[in-house]
Amino acid sequence: AMAAGIKVPGQGSLLGRRGNESPRALPTAGTKVRAHVSAGSARVVVSQVFVNPHKDPIEAFYVFPLPHQAAVKRAEVTIGRRVIRGRIAARKQARDAYRRARAAGTRAIRVDQERDNVFTQAVSSVPGGGRVTVELEYVVPLRLVAGQYQLSYPIVVGPRSVPGIPNDEIPVGGGRLPDTNRVPDASRVTPPVLPAGLRSGRKLDIRVIIDEGSAPLSVKSPSHRIRVRKLDGKRREARLVSKKRIANRDFVIRYRVASKPALVVHENPDGSGFVGVTVRAPAQARRSPLSRYVVVIDDSSSMDGVALASGRRLAGELVASLDARLKFAIVPLSGKGGLGLGPISAARRRAAGRYLARMRTRRLVDPLPAIRKALRLAGDSGAVVLISDGWFANERELARLVDRAGARVFVVGLGSAPNRYLGGLLAAAGKGFADALAPGEDPGRLAAELASVAVMRAAKVIIKWPTGVHSQTPRPIPTLYPRRAVRVFARFDQLPKRASAMVRIDGGLRSKRASVMWLNKGQPNPALPSLWARQRIAGLELDEIRSGRSQATAIAKLGTEFSLLSRHTSFLAIDEGGSASRASRTVYVPVDAPAGTSRRRIMEDSELDLEGVREDESKKKSKGSGRRPRRTRGEDRTRVAKDAQPPPTVPDAGAAEFDDDDGEAEEAPGGDEATRTVDVTTTSGEAAYVQAGRGLQLSVSLSAGALFAGDERAGAARLAFGISLPIVRRLSLGAELSATAPLGSDVPVTFSLAPTVQLGLSSRLALAIAFGPSITSDGDLAGLAELITRYRIMARLDLELRLQRLLLDGTDANSATLGVGFSF
Template identity: 30%
Template sequence: MHINQAVAGRQSGRRRHPHSGIGRAALIALAERLAMVVLILATFLIFVVGAYAAPRITVDEVKSGSLLMRTDDPGSYVEAVRTATDVELKVSGPTIRATLTQMFHNPSKNWVEGIYVFPLPDGAAVDTMKMVIGQRVVIADIKEKQQAKLVYERAKAEGKKAALVEQQRPNMFMNSIANIGPGDTVVIQIEYQEPVRQADNTFSLRVPLVVAPRFSPGAVAENSAETVTFQDKSGWGAVKSVPAASQVPQPPVLDPRKNAPINPVQIRIDLDAGFPLGAVKSAFHAVNITDKGSQARHIELASGPVPADRDFELTWQAQPSQTPAVGLFRERVGNENYLVAYVTPPNLKSQSTDQRPRDVTFVIDNSGSMGGTSIEQARASLAYALGRLTPSDRFNVIRFDDTFTNLFGETLPATAENIARAQDYVSRLQANGGTMMVAPMLEALKDTHSDEQGFLRQVVFITDGGIDNEQELFDAIASHRGRSRVFMVGIGSAPNSYLMTRAAELGGGAFMQIGSVDQVQERMKHLVDKLESPAMTNVDVSFSAGPADVTPRILPDLYHGETLVLAAKMGGLKTRALSSTVEVHGLIDGKGWSVTLAVADAAEGAGISKLWARRKIDDTEVAQTLRQISREDADKRILSLALEHHLVTRLTSLVAVDKTPVRPRGVHLSRSDVPLNLPAGWDFDKVFGVKGETISDREQRQALLDLDGRKVQTIDASRAISLPQTATDAELRLIAGLVLLGGGLGFGFLTRRRRVAA
């Protein structure tokens, strides 16, 4: 029994979960299990956090990053709240149910509000949060974001313990815990549903463990000019400003040279693949693997808790020649039937007849966040891709930080001489500067041969994705893609997978992640296979029982080794739904290909409705980016889906409030942001030293990039290109609303004065 089901029945004054139903025996079992969890985490916190905690430092050293945090009172500091995290994953065929238990301990003598920014997979459907206080368990309610914030702030002001989980980005969440007393400990448990990933005959899951620092374009040049966009040649235009970095929380990051790693994490995985297992591997962490039968394994970290400074990745494969080509699973919730299907077409590469040469532009990120091992991985990845070009191909290289350089100006034939020049150029790249990603993407999407159909036009973008203006990049791809296909390569120990996934989706390409130099050759080979192979195009799906609500709404083309994953809500068709079939069809080499699946053969699955709803929300965001719907319509759809399926989104949050006030009246409450580790392999000075770069430093950096003494033109990315306006005029409406509100207040004030005078 899941702990959330048991606890839900215990909250007599709250709305019960539709699937909860619990008796006295189950309550006793829950109490025993809950006590054991808290005991384990308490021991975990005492022994492990003590080992990871940095030594006490003086107030004068706070600026360099420490466990002392500023309070609202000038000159006053409080020791940071410490965390310990336990991650439990249950893999059942195509779905992952994750339970993230976070223990927050206040080591100071002050009453504090703990703020913790943490990552989750970009496809995670967060649906449950519980706050454990001693022997009491408080189940969170889903509410509209602003309403949840008001409930939390009211409880905080009243001295009650409260917890609030908010989505800051689809893969970045913030946990706020109010009124943690001196020496007190609060346990927060979050649950989410996620689909298993499948590609190249390999199944995988990824647990992001650290939020990497994000670069804000507004921080490059404080006096840079705004860009102006004119519409419809009417003479009227609009100024487009870069969103302020302060709009998204920027948690403190500890300098690893001065602080030991903090925020230890324990990970346990129960893997039930549903087919005979072959190799099971952890890419970046040593693990112990215990056999639980031919189809199941139990996985734990070999060395116990690890610092939260790099993503955890687990992959598994079927036994040789037994990799399933299809998978079909269903779930019934209320009167609705939900379905998820996995379909892997036959080997596309061996059937390829499209031998058109490629016109490919490689874009490489050499900004400060790429310092350390990341730039090595990026250089090695690009060098491998350049080495796979053929004489019939054309190519170019663009590198960027807060400037960008277009190496050849346009794509040139992939001669031995041009490839050698590019290889030499790439080998000298060093990481420095800010991350201005939009301008180089637009530069790469410029198609100087738009009338020429003899080439496959591709953009390969190599980056860690460390920016906070993702939406501007998405807008750029959506409005300027043309016939190009965008392939994203995620680099480093904590890449922004949300940016990679969405950019590749909008760009009609694919994405992959490289977390170490050891993975470069294997994973770049898979990417090059995709680049060299034609896609399975015109992918579509149909149901014999009638229309179904399918997601993704725009079915992608499939490249070599890729698997189509689709989810559908079939409605309350009952018996008819179970007797229906699902047909997936498309074109391979211009010839029709299809596969038909019987719904009656689908295995029972859990959480499929959550996956469908999460993906429908993503579909809505994509439709808004493509300007197919307005912001208002998108918000309505997202809010409706989130409230119906109890999901955290940019418009909804989970909030839990204890009924009993604990902080004495008049006692001050300080805010304590939980510091984060710098992602493994990153260079602290490269990330946080952008503002200290002088003109001579930049000139020296540029001199390293000149080819054989020939100047290569470098452009300031902050002034390079303006973007089209988004789909709505929300800013103008907000201003108009404020004007009307002010007018109304003024009118009311005058009317009241007249009545008093009368």
């Protein structure tokens, strides 16, 4: 167990110990990023180094971000001198193979995609004292706005809030929040966050080579200090100046090139291949039919500080720039306050300014009600602009809501690490566009651009490809707004003889037709196949959200054919010829809090989901009883220490049970030898949790109603104490001790002890029955039969309807009571 007086490491890291060893840290030693930019896309190789300071092997689990449009095409792990190369496999097959390798003590790596921009990697049997290097390669299209290319590399996973009721199933991951009915994989996308004042200690080394065929102009970064040097007449290299800077913000680099985008091609040896073209919007556009404009500004706790200041300034400039013919409204994401829908006027602009100046952050978990309200206000002829850091885990649920509405939706990401996946998904579903505003960046340009969408019509793009070109993606091509551009890809069976494609753009002051020449006909562009497949997968996922029909088979087929990571395909690497030992524990690498945020405030947005979530006392008792405690994958038991207090004592952990994706339990790697658990030290006072329903559960309820005994009618009050234990999914067995007191009647008070059986009908509704003996205050024996209906109104709090039949000597009494129950 952890002893009192242990100091927290200065750089912040994961702590673990075995037996009587002193605790040691498991830092991420560093991240190296090498990017090569060409033809509007980037090939990026990311190397992440981990160190195991323990004597024994461990399993390391890490949650990390990548760009949301990245096509991850290669994964490999280097342990010592051995290099294990990954292969793509269906996610379930990769999971099962990894489990078998881990149980056998074989070195293996598994990389999964949880969101388009959130990935997890598990490395088994990391040798004691050894270093592990995980290398990933991906290609990603660059964003092009107003002639300026932008490459983004996310470095930290923002702490998402999770709406919904905690599930009664074993969690699928080891995150700090439980899975819920609305976010069933929340535990896989909410990694532990380092406490305030601590850092991961990661060194960050980033180099970007810009090779666009002509010398890039104005290479800058709004996020980091960079040094740019000339490699030759056309190429430039940009590199991060300080490698020791805290890795807690997105790295962004922007540049311009003199040449205009053209059509690029990649030809395979058999003559087939892929093409891609970048289409820019016309400089001038027709009048837009939009009449309503709703600004939604995020006032959740995670926005506290720089992000909220930027959001208020952007919203203020946006309102000041709106056309006088519009009606506008301001809706805070918390739903508290705001400015109702009304016409533009000087008085209403001043009122908006006063409201924005007074806006403060609040605790918020669920953004859906406010977005639904904004969409209703905008109607089919309006626009909604969401200004937010986007740290919400229910992205697909929000996209489904946006898709069913008629309003255009635009998203601006704020802060040092906005959720660009949410922005892109909502913009695609709402036929708008997404952008981001870096901390300290002037919002004037973006405010003017967002205001213009209400007066300038979006353009429609149609491409007439040469004969033999097919499978265009995206289809249809997204609407094109002023200053914006869209990337379109397609396949061909044989290289077309005609070396151009006809592009028609409708929506400007006049239709525009242009013949786009093939830029590198006959020259290889190996990024194109992966970019085509990745965009095709994104289109299938959007179709899945819109129609509700699963596209898992089609996505898995594309991922397998093009060797790409997706929600349904994983990278798996197994060192079949190497020798290793089974891991003695699983460690979860904590992440830095994004720059400019307060860890205490961002944790407030998840408190609603942690209400009532506490340590399972039965596990604590298992140490004394000699029994091995049951734990879940992702538990291995995370613990939290308060400020200025020593880390708490950790119980022994024997051969635990782990869970992965399907809720099926599996044995942890550890053999028969007892192991010690791993602690995540924090200083927020936040409690470690055991999800409701995973272990022994206590409850208390109080209800009141009516009692009927023969011809007698009276009031009734009932107090009950219960205990229950889940047996299988949604089924629990337990017992209840209760007292029923008639009010204003001669019927005696009845005390009952009855076994209970409860069946969950849904995530909120449950039905229970109870049968057992009773004794009255007169000393008579009786029987009890009871039917209980429970409806969960919030975490741990139920509304209860109880129908009870008491079998008294000579007289039966029936009661119906309504009340509340609290479980803990």
